[in-house]
Amino acid sequence: MTSVSETTQDTDDLLLERQLCFALTVASRSVVGVYKPVLERLGLTHPQYLVMLALWERSPRTLKDISDSLLHEPATLSPLLKRLEEAKLITRERVTGNERALAIRLTDKGAALREQATAVPGEIRERLQLSREEVAELHQAMTGLIAATQRSGAHSSDAPSMENGGSR
Numbered sequence: 001m002t003s004v005s006e007t008t009q010d011t012d013d014l015l016l017e018r019q020l021c022f023a024l025t026v027a028s029r030s031v032v033g034v035y036k037p038v039l040e041r042l043g044l045t046h047p048q049y050l051v052m053l054a055l056w057e058r059s060p061r062t063l064k065d066i067s068d069s070l071l072h073e074p075a076t077l078s079p080l081l082k083r084l085e086e087a088k089l090i091t092r093e094r095v096t097g098n099e100r101a102l103a104i105r106l107t108d109k110g111a112a113l114r115e116q117a118t119a120v121p122g123e124i125r126e127r128l129q130l131s132r133e134e135v136a137e138l139h140q141a142m143t144g145l146i147a148a149t150q151r152s153g154a155h156s157s158d159a160p161s162m163e164n165g166g167s168r
Contacts, residue, residue, distance in 0.1 A: 034127050047080050056114045060105035
């Protein structure tokens with residue numbers, strides 16, 4: 001027999017304000033919105049910034065490697081990479097001996113942009129009024145949430161993979 005308090009709690013679980021998906025969607029849009037004016041000064045969109053971060057860690061990288069790290073499908077990244085190439089920040093070329101693999105490499109201009117980008121994390125923390133430790137705690141919680149989605153058995157293209165460095 002279900003008690004009244006259990007029924008109320010079950011109903012309360014359907015409140016919008018208690019939905020994890022809602023909080024994450026709004027938080028994601030809001031945080032990306034904070035990044036937007038900061039990244040505009042660098043001439044980058046948020047998705048382009050993520051690609052550049054991956055390349056500033058290691059260049060060259062294959063399209064598959066970047067795709068795995070950013071938890072995006074290669075087809076999603078292709079138009080974005082084309083725009084970065086048009087901006088002369090990267091080059092794209094086939095890997096010698098493996099014509100199916102695409103190597104993405106920073107140009108001198110793309111490598112130099114890293115110096116300007118070093119100010120981004122601090123400016124974002126300042127705009128959000130969060131300490132480095134608070135950002136680290138939030139990142140750890142989100143990384144744990146991503147891992148939980150994988151453990152749940154969700155293996156669709158919408159479910160990210162943490163393999164190959166995707167936890168960054």
